[in-house]
Amino acid sequence: MNPGVHKVAVIGAGKMGETILSGLLRAGWPAGELVATARREDRAEQLRTQYGIEVLGNVEAAQAADVLVIAVKPQDAPTLLAEIGPKVPAGKLVVSLCAGLPTSFFEKRLPDETPVVRVMSNTPALVDEAMSAISAGSHATAQHLELTEEMLSPLGKTLRVPESQQDAVTALSGSGPAYFFYLVEAMTDAGILLGLPRQVAHDLVVQTALGAALMMRESGDRPVALREAVTSPGGTTTSAIRELENHRVRAAFLDAIEAARDRARQLAASVD
Template identity: 75%
Template sequence: MRTIAVFGAGKLGEVLLSGLLRAGWSADRLLATARRPERAQELAERYGIKVVDNETAMLEADVLTVAVKPQDAGVLLADLGPKLPAGKLVVSLCAGLPTAFFARHLPEGTPVVRVMTNTPALVDEAMTAISAGPHATAEHLALTEEMFRPLGRTIRVPESQQDAVTALSGSGPAYFYFLVEAMTDAGILLGLPRQVAHDLIVQTAIGSAVMLRESGEHPVKLREAVTSPAGTTINAIRELENHGVRAAFLAALEAARDRARELAAQSG
């Protein structure tokens, strides 16, 4: 079993560590780095893993998972790059940073895999997209999938699609929370107590998502099954269309994708 190091074990890094442990990874094969001593102690006590400095993690681990904030990645890579031994796999969790950014800081030929996951990783329901950099092999991709499978589902995409992935599923949970917030307000307007409206909507969202996943049906077909002629649902959908909700979602996701591209360009 390979040794994995998580550089910058914040919330997302901790989620990955806990998922690996649940999947049977041995604690003595996991390393982490943390800026604050109290955070390092917390991780060591909670998971029984070693929390070490960056150079020790680089030398002892086979897989170097970079989970620092994107704006801090350049400093980390500038420090580690000149010392990086051959044969290490680098896995990036840095939103918006292309593998070309890592290639500029790391020795020639270093394999890099780019990963975009989302916050449902906290409940093992993440959607994780994985992309190979120029020197990453099928074996590197398979290892990365093995790492993230405990957190939910994984999918391989060309790196050119990662900005779209960021817009769709990386930011996606926020759109659903926004929708639940709006529907809760609507429920209150219609006379329901807030908690009742919230419970109705959340369970409806869970059930609908499970039906989409398990039935394999197109969402249009599932929607039509709820939409009776001259009924309540078709009247509601007419108002959504009148207010341009579909067009608003298209524009919103394009805006998110464009911002992801801007952030990548700013990284240099």
């Protein structure tokens, strides 16, 4: 499917919605084929000025576009769908960026057989390095998934997963950037404790994290093999890894990510 064939409405152009808009424009999607919605007029004017797109009301945008990207907060989705659901013509593709909400949530509130694709992305979309997992609803076809991938491709990598795995995706990659930021905070504090200036410690840790991530992506080696290559018997890294294991850091990560998965399920249940 070629860019520009489909008119796209981003409903709720907050940070992630704006990221989608800018990505589509970078991919060559004509500004005339994009519309957005915003709660405040000053925000609407900013979007018009910065991107040259039309900003409409929710119902107008839903009726004008072929693809509706729902980018509101999950708790705002019921009110939005109550507003636009009865007025959305049948056959529109709905792409949901609402964390935790299943495709069935939208299907129940939209015309019969509306194709819905669920997306869980993450904040590295802001630097075109997102990990976006997509899942088809009951009526979404391979073509709908391909179009969603085309829209998300400027923002990073996409991966198709069964919808039953989306809560796990939310816990692992959706929340994942925060875990890495937390680790960088801790390592930077350790550098300061060892006598390094904060900026020096920060630069050392950030570049090390970037280099390690690129090694994993480019080499194709398993993380354990890469770690073992750095971990000489009786060396400094061995001592550090032993302390991490003594403090059950691996187990803490397992528990933390499981807790995030459970919270995603709770949030979805509270909205539904």
